Amino acid sequence: MALGIDTETLRTLETVRARHGNVVRIRQANGREAYFINDPDEVRQLLVKNHARYRKGPGFERVKMLLGNGLIVSDGATWRRSRRMIQPAFSRQNVHRLIQLMVDCAQARATKWAAVAAAGETLDITREMSDFALLLILRCIFGEDYDTRIMASGENPFEFLSRDSARDLRVVLQVREVRDLVLDVIKARREEGASAHFDFLSMYMSATDKEGRHFSDDELLDELITLIVAGYETSAGTLNWAWFLISRNPPAEAELLQEAAKLIPDAGAVDQEALTEMTYTQQLLEETLRLYPPVWLFTRRAEENDVLTRHSVPAGTDIYLSPYILHRTAEYWPEPEMFRPERFGPDAEHKKGERPYFPFSLGPRRCLGEYFSFLEMKVHLGLLIQRFHMTLASDQDPELDLGINLRTRQPIILRPTLRDKR
Numbered sequence: 001m002a003l004g005i006d007t008e009t010l011r012t013l014e015t016v017r018a019r020h021g022n023v024v025r026i027r028q029a030n031g032r033e034a035y036f037i038n039d040p041d042e043v044r045q046l047l048v049k050n051h052a053r054y055r056k057g058p059g060f061e062r063v064k065m066l067l068g069n070g071l072i073v074s075d076g077a078t079w080r081r082s083r084r085m086i087q088p089a090f091s092r093q094n095v096h097r098l099i100q101l102m103v104d105c106a107q108a109r110a111t112k113w114a115a116v117a118a119a120g121e122t123l124d125i126t127r128e129m130s131d132f133a134l135l136l137i138l139r140c141i142f143g144e145d146y147d148t149r150i151m152a153s154g155e156n157p158f159e160f161l162s163r164d165s166a167r168d169l170r171v172v173l174q175v176r177e178v179r180d181l182v183l184d185v186i187k188a189r190r191e192e193g194a195s196a197h198f199d200f201l202s203m204y205m206s207a208t209d210k211e212g213r214h215f216s217d218d219e220l221l222d223e224l225i226t227l228i229v230a231g232y233e234t235s236a237g238t239l240n241w242a243w244f245l246i247s248r249n250p251p252a253e254a255e256l257l258q259e260a261a262k263l264i265p266d267a268g269a270v271d272q273e274a275l276t277e278m279t280y281t282q283q284l285l286e287e288t289l290r291l292y293p294p295v296w297l298f299t300r301r302a303e304e305n306d307v308l309t310r311h312s313v314p315a316g317t318d319i320y321l322s323p324y325i326l327h328r329t330a331e332y333w334p335e336p337e338m339f340r341p342e343r344f345g346p347d348a349e350h351k352k353g354e355r356p357y358f359p360f361s362l363g364p365r366r367c368l369g370e371y372f373s374f375l376e377m378k379v380h381l382g383l384l385i386q387r388f389h390m391t392l393a394s395d396q397d398p399e400l401d402l403g404i405n406l407r408t409r410q411p412i413i414l415r416p417t418l419r420d421k422r
């Protein structure tokens with residue numbers, strides 16, 4: 001059976017699960033054995049307790065071409081060292097210092113959208129979300145150097161990332177070019193002294209391992225490119241789906257609007273307390289991530305023999321796990337196709353921990369940017385929903401386009417109208 005990281009594979013895995021149950025052993029077209037695991041306990045055991053027996057699996061070779069040995073693709077001791085060095089940069093305290101940048105990036109969209117609304121035109125929200133999230137992560141990484149050094153030529157040298165969905169050789173070559181540019185920024189920072197800045201670049205540059213060593217230039221470049229790719233595509237995809245779902249669900253839109261107007265009525269005074277209190281927005285985003293988890297398929301390869309709760313996994317076996325499929329299994333999520341943010345409410349019958357839900361993965365390799373991404377998405381939706389009502393330009397359901405990330409095959413087009421208030 002041929003498995004890949006594509007739309008065809010989703011259909012194959014759905015069929016296999018329906019016919020053969022929660023854990024299915026598959027012989028792949030390349031001769032290698034694979035397990036497709038849909039048992040929530042086994043998923044948890046693999047990702048949390050036994051994670052060290054696995055490395056990243058099929059599909060990651062392609063990502064490696066782009067990200068070198070950065071955190072998402074590295075394994076074993078290299079991954080452990082980098083994770084320890086990088087994790088402190090993502091503390092809540094540090095992320096809170098980036099809220100103002102999140103507000104600025106959302107406000108920049110508002111200015112553009114107001115002109116589109118006034119002209120009665122439509123917005124390619126898919127592209128807008130890519131541009132929003134890419135610009136935000138670049139500003140969070142490079143701080144003031146984004147304007148002075150990265151944009152020195154007048155064009156964003158990273159723009160190809162949000163335009164080119166294929167991870168082909170051309171993209172790899174473009175990444176090489178931007179590595180040179182980033183290396184120049186790093187060198188200039190070294191001369192100035194990194195402590196003059198607060199941004200991810202300076203935090204990554206000052207990070208040390210147990211022996212007190214910093215990242216080498218190559219390691220630093222791999223980690224920065226990883227941060228850009230990990231940090232924009234997933235949030236952009238989630239916001240893309242969130243706008244789609246909001247524009248289809250007037251009661252959800254009304255509740256979102258009411259909460260935002262109460263908690264962040266003024267863009268000049270958005271803070272972490274208000275963002276924490278935005279519980280409905282949080283639920284809406286969690287439900288969006290249930291239906292459309294950007295990383296829809298995880299792959300692993302067993303490095304040694306393992307025994308999960310009910311199955312033995314010989315070394316060399318490939319593993320496929322799909323949050324997309326588990327999040328839509330009726331046994332755990334009744335009427336799974338329905339968009340219901342209240343599933344994640346404090347009064348929900350079952351706490352989410354009791355149901356399989358892992359859009360950010362689980363265990364030691366869990367996403368580092370989860371908190372960052374919720375703040376970014378809450379700031380964005382909270383500010384923009386107060387300015388615009390969005391209507392879908394077409395009533396067709398978007399088709400899925402599945403690669404490393406879950407995207408829409410065609411962009412989602414929305415028509416913004418300015419709200420009366422303000």
Ligand code: HEM
Pocket residue numbers: 071072073083226227230231232234235238289293294295298299359360361364365366367368369370372373
């Ligand atoms: C809605 C937004 C996001 C989702 C759904 C998401 C999801 C994930 C998932 C599923 C993984 C694990 C992948 C695997 O093990 O194969 C991951 C890893 C990671 N994510 Fe995110 N992510 C999001 C946003 C972000 C943001 C905004 C950042 C950075 C600012 C970020 C940084 C990372 C990093 C560095 C890793 C690698 C962690 C490791 O292997 O130790 N992510 N993310």
